[in-house]
Amino acid sequence: MSERIRAELERAARTLGAPDMPFVLERPREAGHGDLATNLAMLIAKSRRTNPRIVAQELVAALAFPDGIISRVDIAGPGFINLWLAGDQLASALAAIIAEGDGYGRSSFGAGTRVNVEFVSANPTGPLHVGHGRGAALGDGIAALLEWTGHTVTREFYINDAGTQIDRLVESLWARMQQRRGIDAQIPEGGYHGEYLVEAAARAPEGSGAFDVAAPVLRQFILAFQREEQDELLRDFGVRFDAHSSEQALYDDGRVQATLDELAAKRLSYEKDGALWLRSEAHGDDKDRVLRKSDGSLTYLVPDIAYHRDKHERGFDRVIDVWGADHHGYIPRMRAALRALGYPEDFFEVALVQLVKVMKGGEEVRMSKRAGDFVTLRELLDWVGTDAARYFFLMRKGETPFTFDVDLARKQTDENPVFYVQMAHARMSGIFRVAGIEAAAAGNEASLDALPAPEDAELLKELTRFPEVVAGAARAREPHRVTGYLEELSRVTHGWYHHCRVLGEPPATERARLVLARAARQVLRNGLSLLGLSAPDRM
DSSP: OHHHHHHHHHHHHHHTTOOSOOOOEEOOSSGGGOSEEEOHHHHHHHHHTSOHHHHHHHHHHHOOOGGGOEEEEEEETTTEEEEEEOHHHHHHHHHHHHHHGGGTTOOOTTTTOEEEEEOOOOOTTSOOBHHHHHHHHHHHHHHHHHHHTTOEEEEEEEEOOOSHHHHHHHHHHHHHHHHHTTOOOOOOTTOOOOTHHHHHHHHSOOOOTTOOTTOHHHHHHHHHHHHHHHHHHHHHTTOOOSEEEEHHHHHHTTHHHHHHHHHHHTTOEEEETTEEEEOOGGGTOSSOEEEEOTTSOBOTHHHHHHHHHHHHHTTOSEEEEEEEGGGGGGHHHHHHHHHHTTOOTTSEEEEEEOOEEEEETTEEOOOOTTTSSSOBHHHHHHHHOHHHHHHHHHSSOTTSOEEEEHHHHHOOSTTSHHHHHHHHHHHHHHHHHHHTSOGGGGOSOOOGGGOOSHHHHHHHHHHHTHHHHHHHHHHHTOTHHHHHHHHHHHHHHHHHHHHOOOTTSOHHHHHHHHHHHHHHHHHHHHHHHHTTOOOOSOO
16 A cells, blocks of 8 residues: 555656655654655755745645545645545555565565675674674665565675785684694784684694695685684574675686776776876766785775676676775775776665674673674674574664663563564464464454554554555665564554453454454564564464
8 A cells, every 4th residue: 555655656746847756655753643644745845945835735736546545635844745544445454464464565666676785794814793793684684675675686795715814814823723733833913813713723634744824725724614604603693695706716717807907998097106096086086096006916996896897797786785884985986986887876885884882781792702802793692692683783773883782682571672572473473372263264354443442543554554664664775664663563562452452342343353463463573574583473
């Protein structure tokens, strides 16, 4: 239903000469302001630099909702358009939730668009930390939202297996191996000191006493050791990848050199002061950037351009990279490089992830016993479990700083948001357990006349918002919109559970409320599933 309402608002906007407006369609904060509200008129007015109430009047006059979806339309405040749903449509929406089941909330507006979502992509130099966990949850959440809205999605992990940091890793492992033999060996400057390398050294190929630190077998071992551990942890975190790309392979396969050749052929690079430069300033960057330094070594920008060039050649329409917030300044130079190569303006997107602070026992946790200088994702999962970790990482916008409260995440009370949402699902399941029937036995349809309480209508209206929330979250690349919705839906569901008796009511009301409980259970389950969380029937 919300899709049809949005489609009609988009059509009316086009008649006013304002296509592709990123408007919001949401539930108003006050019930007296209708069932749905939109800021579309204000966006159009801003683009025209005119009075939004006048635009709202023009927009309302252009609206022609089909099938009696809307019973009333008002203009409020500076130009909000408030909409009231027709009663027949609410009954139809209830039936649609049941009929669509696990597919309720899905849409097809992204059909035909191939998207690559690249996330985590941690250097294989140590355990994954809580920051990686936040990036993993965000990337997986964005990918799921895109899948739910019809996009063809590839989840990708980029392995940073080239460069000096890998040399330092191998040298650090070699030092630990020497120490196991009783030899006084020091971790090199800029090396890695975590206990995980002690574990790796115990499993490393021993070789001879003159084992060369540069031996390929040692390099291959430590990269495989670290990747195996990362893969296992991410699987435990509920994250899967469809593809892995290697930085080293970009060099080995000639794609780095091919990128330099293309930049030169298109006159996008030039020599100056013994270095090779990219003409990035002409394409939106604040200055030109070095590609090859005067000592002959390449900057990180070159393999990064080659990697995104490879994604473009693989046929993706969009690439979304999840980066740490410290890479914010890197975005303009990458965008300039891809713009220079002639790629579409909307080809490249970045979702930023801020750092995570972990609080436990009222104090900040700063150190890991295993990693030495940060809290690992494995430790966090051991403390709170996968569901709580994923939910907490997703309930705030990725680009905002976040404090992970371990004690809160472990509470089994309404204070804990993931417990609160899962308990709402369990309560709806419990209704059918007490009734001694499967949820499917409740039927598919209900008469609104048999739902007399205002809490009945409030719950039903909240359920109808789910598809629009999913679509809006997908367009904005913001999974936290779904957690916010689930918490609001849970608030309404818990309120309905306490105020509206289901079993033992007159037969028509009992049947109707069983259908409503079934619908609420379904939407809660779908929302949790979208986020990669379980929906327990008992808690």
